[in-house]
Structures are given as C-alpha cells and as structure tokens.
Amino acid sequence: MVTVAKKNVDLNFQDVLPAVRGRYSFGTLLSGLTWFQVGGPAEVLYKPEDVSDLQYFLKNKPSDLSYFLLGAGSNVLVRDGGYDGVVIKLGRGFSEITVQDNELVVGAASLDRTVAMFAMQHGMSGVEFLVTIPGSIGGAVAMNAGCYEFEVKDVLSWVEIVDDQGMLHKLFPHELNMSYRKSVLPIGCVIVRAAFKVTEGDAVGIQHNIQRYLQLREESQPTKGRTGGSTFKNPDHAKAWELIDKAGCRGMEIGAAKMSDKHCNFMLNTGGATADELERLGELVRQKVKKISEKELEWEIIRIGRAA
Ligand SMILES: Cc1cc2nc3c(=O)[nH]c(=O)nc-3n(C[C@H](O)[C@H](O)[C@H](O)COP(=O)(O)OP(=O)(O)OC[C@H]3O[C@@H](n4cnc5c(N)ncnc54)[C@H](O)[C@@H]3O)c2cc1C
Structure with a gap:
C-alpha cells in the first residue's frame, strides 16, 4: 500500500493527496531520473502541470507530508530503499x-x-x-x-x-x-x-x-560517466581532489562504485553499482582523508531516501 510518509503510515496516498491537474505516479524507480542511475522508488512522483498546479498541491497537501524537489538529478544520490514521500519533478510547464x-x-x-x-x-x-x-x-x-x-x-x-x-x-x-x-x-x-x-x-x-x-x-572530467559531479566540497584553503589523491583514493573501488581515475573527486557507477556501494565508498574516502590531513570532507552530493 502506498502511504503518506512518516506519521500517517496507515493512510492511503490516493485518499489524501490534493486533486491536481499534474500527474502522480506511484513506485517509480528514481534510478531512471538521476545521473548515478541508482536508487529505489519514490512512493509518489508528482509532475506539476504548471506553477498554479504546484501552488495548489503545496497549499493542500497533508501538513506532515515529506517531499523532495528533484531537478535533473545530477547532484543527488538516492539510496536503494527509495524515498518515502513525494518526489516533485518539474517538467514542460516550467x-x-x-x-x-x-x-x-x-x-x-x-x-x-x-x-x-x-x-x-x-x-x-x-x-x-x-x-x-x-x-x-x-x-x-x-x-x-x-x-x-x-x-x-x-x-x-x-x-x-x-x-x-x-x-x-x-x-x-x-x-x-x-x-x-x-x-x-x-x-x-x-x-x-x-x-x-x-x-x-x-x-x-x-x-x-x-x-x-x-x-x-x-579534458578534465569523466563527462559521460554515471556520476554526481564533485563528490565533496573543497574545504577552506584546500582542494578536495588533492586530498583524495594524497590519501591514495584515486581509482579506489567498492563493488561497481569507483573514484574516477580522471578526476578523483568524481565518484562513478561503473555499471550495476548500488547506492550503498557509492555511499560507503564516499565515507571510506572521507575517513582516509581525515587520517592523513585532519580535514573533514563535506559531501557536496545530496543524499536522500533510506537504505534498502
Ligand atoms: C558530470 C557532472 C559535472 C558537474 N559539474 C559541476 C560544476 O562544474 N559545477 C557545479 O556547481 N556543479 C556541477 N555538477 C553538479 C550538478 O550538476 C549541479 O549541482 C547542478 O546545479 C544540480 O542541478 P540539478 O537540476 O541536477 O539538481 P539535482 O541534482 O536534482 O538537485 C540538487 C539540489 O537542488 C535542489 N533543487 C533542484 N531543483 C530545485 C528547484 N526547482 N527548487 C528547489 N530546489 C531544487 C534539490 O532539491 C537538491 O537539493 C556536476 C554534475 C555532473 C554529473
């Protein structure tokens, strides 16, 4: 059964979502909507028709509804268990x-x-x-x-x-x-x-x-790869890629997740990676960088959803 996120777990989504002009779909895999091509389903995917349709949705949604705005998905890692709530995706009307x-x-x-x-x-x-x-x-x-x-x-x-x-x-x-x-x-x-x-x-x-x-x-980045761009932000007075390189993480792999050889702050799904592999690889890189430099790398990639 499709349910409203968090508190209203026994409510059926169809009963509580506002009657919009845009489209709802249920259980759509988010892997198809992100550059990494990983991630589980959205309980609900909502594509508003236009601005007034979106306004109507936000005004009339259940007050405790979780929702997330997904753009082109080029900076987002959706976890394998998917997103509990509504993912909003703007389209032609915007x-x-x-x-x-x-x-x-x-x-x-x-x-x-x-x-x-x-x-x-x-x-x-x-x-x-x-x-x-x-x-x-x-x-x-x-x-x-x-x-x-x-x-x-x-x-x-x-x-x-x-x-x-x-x-x-x-x-x-x-x-x-x-x-x-x-x-x-x-x-x-x-x-x-x-x-x-x-x-x-x-x-x-x-x-x-x-x-x-x-x-x-x-010349400098794996532009055609399944990636999320820069994995970590540059810390003050340092470059994330240099720290990653110094920590020996260029090309490091967990399963099908890999730190790019070409640009080592880019994480790649080399084919069939899970979000879990990608996230564990990122965390391992953070640990190794901390060990050699005392610097805490901060994720630039936005991570959403729950583990499988
Ligand atoms: C190959 C590659 C190269 C990249 N190079 C760069 C680069 O040079 N510089 C750079 O800055 N980034 C780079 N990125 C990262 C990414 O492209 C940018 O951060 C981009 O701006 C994210 O836009 P998006 O539409 O894909 O947002 P998403 O990845 O879908 O979302 C990113 C965040 O923006 C929020 N968001 C998206 N749309 C809206 C909206 N309409 N309203 C409110 N919130 C919204 C989301 O909720 C999320 O928090 C790169 C990524 C890749 C894959």
Missing part, C-alpha cells in the same frame, strides 16, 4: 525561456546547457559557463552552481519560489545568502523561475567561450 530587457527569464526545469545555448543564439553574454553544468536552473540556483570562476550568484537577478504553503514570492540574491555550492532557501520551497543578468555580446566571442569551456571539461 521550461520557458524569454528575454526581458537585459535579463534572461528562465523556467526552473530548463537545463543549464539549453540556457547557455539560447543566450548564445541571441547574442547574449554572461551565462556561457552554464553550458558545462549538467543540471537544471532550479538545481543551479539551489546549489549556487559554478565553474571556471563564475557562479550563479554572479549573474542572478532574482528568483521566483513557491513556499511550502503554496504562496509565490520573488526573492533577490542578497536574500538567499549564496555562497560556495549553497543557497539558503526557505525550507520546503520550490524554485519555479529565475532571471539572469546578460549583456549584448559579440557572437564570435560567446561561441569561443562556450567551445573553450566544453573542451576544458572534456
């Missing part, structure tokens, strides 16, 4: 991209790469770095994603969020306390749109930047 004055206004489900390419095609500069980040705009804002010396916070104008009671708000970067791979968002909120500052640029220059970033990425 993917519009428009130009308004000097801002690119983007639905949260748009992929970072699509946004960078859109800007390039419209002769707009400022968001080229997004081309190599394989997530969605919602995930990019939530994680303050960045690379090649740019971060989302450098170019963000504002975001629109729906709070856990279904109310729509516009927030500005100073209200999000954005720092290295982190934004402080109201608990339970869903980012639905974001606007980025862009300037008119020279098409050749923009194209050149994009090509350069793509090439740099290809």
Whole structure:
C-alpha cells in the first residue's frame, strides 16, 4: 500500500493527496531520473502541470507530508530503499525561456546547457559557463552552481519560489545568502523561475567561450560517466581532489562504485553499482582523508531516501 510518509503510515496516498491537474505516479524507480542511475522508488512522483498546479498541491497537501524537489538529478544520490514521500519533478510547464530587457527569464526545469545555448543564439553574454553544468536552473540556483570562476550568484537577478504553503514570492540574491555550492532557501520551497543578468555580446566571442569551456571539461572530467559531479566540497584553503589523491583514493573501488581515475573527486557507477556501494565508498574516502590531513570532507552530493 502506498502511504503518506512518516506519521500517517496507515493512510492511503490516493485518499489524501490534493486533486491536481499534474500527474502522480506511484513506485517509480528514481534510478531512471538521476545521473548515478541508482536508487529505489519514490512512493509518489508528482509532475506539476504548471506553477498554479504546484501552488495548489503545496497549499493542500497533508501538513506532515515529506517531499523532495528533484531537478535533473545530477547532484543527488538516492539510496536503494527509495524515498518515502513525494518526489516533485518539474517538467514542460516550467521550461520557458524569454528575454526581458537585459535579463534572461528562465523556467526552473530548463537545463543549464539549453540556457547557455539560447543566450548564445541571441547574442547574449554572461551565462556561457552554464553550458558545462549538467543540471537544471532550479538545481543551479539551489546549489549556487559554478565553474571556471563564475557562479550563479554572479549573474542572478532574482528568483521566483513557491513556499511550502503554496504562496509565490520573488526573492533577490542578497536574500538567499549564496555562497560556495549553497543557497539558503526557505525550507520546503520550490524554485519555479529565475532571471539572469546578460549583456549584448559579440557572437564570435560567446561561441569561443562556450567551445573553450566544453573542451576544458572534456579534458578534465569523466563527462559521460554515471556520476554526481564533485563528490565533496573543497574545504577552506584546500582542494578536495588533492586530498583524495594524497590519501591514495584515486581509482579506489567498492563493488561497481569507483573514484574516477580522471578526476578523483568524481565518484562513478561503473555499471550495476548500488547506492550503498557509492555511499560507503564516499565515507571510506572521507575517513582516509581525515587520517592523513585532519580535514573533514563535506559531501557536496545530496543524499536522500533510506537504505534498502
Ligand atoms: C558530470 C557532472 C559535472 C558537474 N559539474 C559541476 C560544476 O562544474 N559545477 C557545479 O556547481 N556543479 C556541477 N555538477 C553538479 C550538478 O550538476 C549541479 O549541482 C547542478 O546545479 C544540480 O542541478 P540539478 O537540476 O541536477 O539538481 P539535482 O541534482 O536534482 O538537485 C540538487 C539540489 O537542488 C535542489 N533543487 C533542484 N531543483 C530545485 C528547484 N526547482 N527548487 C528547489 N530546489 C531544487 C534539490 O532539491 C537538491 O537539493 C556536476 C554534475 C555532473 C554529473
């Protein structure tokens, strides 16, 4: 029986979930929705039709419902037992991209790469770095994603969020306390749109930047692997990959989980790994790094769900 997470364990989900226009599905495997391609099922997967449908859901959901917003799943490790509650996944109704004055206004489900390419095609500069980040705009804002010396916070104008009671708000970067791979968002909120500052640029220059970033990425990272990107954040005054390398963890394996040979802060599912193998490998790396350096590596990858 499908049940509401935590407290209402005897309630049937179908009886208590709001009658939305979007789609519910039950028991969908989340491995198909994450880059690692591991993880058990979501009790409920909810795909809202549009912003007002999402607002209706959040306003009328049971008050003790657990829910999680999954973007493109490029920074998430879902455990093998799956997620007890509702996983919300934004889709087509959240993917519009428009130009308004000097801002690119983007639905949260748009992929970072699509946004960078859109800007390039419209002769707009400022968001080229997004081309190599394989997530969605919602995930990019939530994680303050960045690379090649740019971060989302450098170019963000504002975001629109729906709070856990279904109310729509516009927030500005100073209200999000954005720092290295982190934004402080109201608990339970869903980012639905974001606007980025862009300037008119020279098409050749923009194209050149994009090509350069793509090439740099290809040279240094296993871009086609089943991975979650950087496993750990860089500690203050240190690089996670250097610590991992020094601790002898480059290429280390547990089952089919492996620390990449090419970029040793990337963890890989080399084929058939479980979330448990990946998580145990990450914890082992943390222990080994602590032993040689006294530094505590902090997971950058978001881990959700329960063990099998
Ligand atoms: C090959 C590879 C390379 C990578 N390179 C980089 C890099 O260079 N720089 C970098 O910063 N990251 C990198 N990453 C990590 C990842 O791509 C980014 O963190 C990305 O921004 C995550 O976006 P996502 O849509 O996949 O979010 P998910 O992984 O699905 O979720 C990440 C977090 O964001 C939250 N979230 C997602 N969407 C929303 C929303 N609409 N509203 C509220 N919360 C939301 C989720 O709840 C979760 O907490 C890489 C990953 C891979 C696989």
